[in-house]
Amino acid sequence: MSIRDEQRGVVIERLAGHLLTHGLARTSLRQLAQAAGVSDRMLLYYFADKAEVLAAVMARVAGELSLRLSDAIPEVAPLKPAELVRRATDFTTGPEMRRFMRLWVEVVAAAARGEAPYPAIVAQVMGGFRMWVDARLDLPEGADREGTAAAIIAVVDGLALVDICSDDEIAPRMASALSVLLTE
Amino acid sequence: MSIRDEQRGVVIERLAGHLLTHGLARTSLRQLAQAAGVSDRMLLYYFADKAEVLAAVMARVAGELSLRLSDAIPEVAPLKPAELVRRATDFTTGPEMRRFMRLWVEVVAAAARGEAPYPAIVAQVMGGFRMWVDARLDLPEGADREGTAAAIIAVVDGLALVDICSDDEIAPRMASALSVLLTE
DNA sequence: GACTCCTTGTAGCAACTGCTACATGGTATG
DNA sequence: CATACCATGTAGCAGTTGCTACAAGGAGTC
Numbered sequence: 161m162s163i164r165d166e167q168r169g170v171v172i173e174r175l176a177g178h179l180l181t182h183g184l185a186r187t188s189l190r191q192l193a194q195a196a197g198v199s200d201r202m203l204l205y206y207f208a209d210k211a212e213v214l215a216a217v218m219a220r221v222a223g224e225l226s227l228r229l230s231d232a233i234p235e236v237a238p239l240k241p242a243e244l245v246r247r248a249t250d251f252t253t254g255p256e257m258r259r260f261m262r263l264w265v266e267v268v269a270a271a272a273r274g275e276a277p278y279p280a281i282v283a284q285v286m287g288g289f290r291m292w293v294d295a296r297l298d299l300p301e302g303a304d305r306e307g308t309a310a311a312i313i314a315v316v317d318g319l320a321l322v323d324i325c326s327d328d329e330i331a332p333r334m335a336s337a338l339s340v341l342l343t344e
Numbered sequence: 345m346s347i348r349d350e351q352r353g354v355v356i357e358r359l360a361g362h363l364l365t366h367g368l369a370r371t372s373l374r375q376l377a378q379a380a381g382v383s384d385r386m387l388l389y390y391f392a393d394k395a396e397v398l399a400a401v402m403a404r405v406a407g408e409l410s411l412r413l414s415d416a417i418p419e420v421a422p423l424k425p426a427e428l429v430r431r432a433t434d435f436t437t438g439p440e441m442r443r444f445m446r447l448w449v450e451v452v453a454a455a456a457r458g459e460a461p462y463p464a465i466v467a468q469v470m471g472g473f474r475m476w477v478d479a480r481l482d483l484p485e486g487a488d489r490e491g492t493a494a495a496i497i498a499v500v501d502g503l504a505l506v507d508i509c510s511d512d513e514i515a516p517r518m519a520s521a522l523s524v525l526l527t528e
Numbered sequence: 529g530a531c532t533c534c535t536t537g538t539a540g541c542a543a544c545t546g547c548t549a550c551a552t553g554g555t556a557t558g
Numbered sequence: 559c560a561t562a563c564c565a566t567g568t569a570g571c572a573g574t575t576g577c578t579a580c581a582a583g584g585a586g587t588c
């Protein structure tokens with residue numbers, strides 16, 4: 161493996177941490193290069209352009225998110241929607257995963273603006289979410305699995321969105337209030 | 345009233361339409377000026393700086409959103425959470441209001457990046473949302489009104505977020521699936 | 529008519545954006 | 559030892575960003 165390929169890996173790893181910490185706030189080429197500990201000149205030697213950098217890093221982050229999600233809620237016995245939501249939100253509102261969800265919200269907004277490469281990233285990650293939910297969803301025959309999966313994702317993402325712009329104190333109360341709504 | 349003050353009003357009105365149509369994608373000073381039909385030089389004569397422009401326009405948009413929300417779901421009889429969510433999502437996923445919600449998601453993401461003046465805007469709008477929900481919420485004594493209100497907002501916003509990055513076809517199915525989740 | 533203030537245009541600044549041309553030292557292969 | 563390719567630095571490009579200095583026309587006031 162060439163130095164170039166090795167460095168790609170190192171840079172991706174470091175920038176994953178950078179994005180998870182700072183979101184999309186510091187993502188100019190020079191800022192990314194500094195965060196990765198290389199010169200901007202070299203960043204564009206390792207990657208074709210800025211979009212390729214971000215795509216690679218986001219793929220890395222999405223992969224880790226997917227891994228952790230599947231680890232936290234394995235695909236063993238299907239869960240009823242309310243229970244799946246409860247388990248998922250328990251996990252995504254935890255201190256470790258909040259920054260993943262925060263970044264996800266930012267990426268969705270960037271995709272809404274049409275900014276490359278975010279639309280493609282969002283399509284791919286969203287597809288992964290759908291499959292993840294579908295594989296764990298216990299629904300009666302004839303129910304709308306796709307619609308229900310989308311609704312579950314919406315609830316989980318909605319919690320993340322409100323979490324971003326709220327006091328830390330409200331988040332757990334919001335989650336448990338939601339749990340009440342879904343089970344009564 | 346001076347020409348300057350009149351022009352402020354005209355510009356705010358036009359830019360509200362611009363933001364609702366294009367989101368935050370075209371918000372450089374020169375792009376805003378062009379959308380408002382004035383020179384960038386004059387835009388900064390009417391307003392102190394870019395942040396003041398955006399703050400004024402967003403206040404205008406938030407005001408209209410608030411108006412329409414209160415118009416669609418008047419504060420007459422309190423509603424149980426599930427019913428309030430159903431009514432609210434019915435409204436916010438409609439063709440007219442989707443662009444409000446889309447812009448809202450973008451603004452929250454911008455606030456997450458710390459970009460002025462979005463954090464202040466988000467705090468204000470979110471406060472308005474909370475009061476709006478609280479005024480329409482029928483909850484048993486002793487329940488967590490704040491937490492429940494936040495949860496309801498999360499569900500509504502989550503639908504908007506997923507709506508942004510989905511086919512048009514999935515949105516109504518998602519809404520009705522959610523309705524099922526909340527009422528069984 | 530001189531003076532002042534409101535309004536508007538022209539021109540431009542310094543900083544930053546993504547990206548590239550060019551040179552150069554190294555290392556490997558013929 | 560020569561040639562070719564990999565790796566890296568220096569410098570800079572053209573475009574965009576938010577913002578400003580300066581001048582000047584116009585309107586009203588002394």
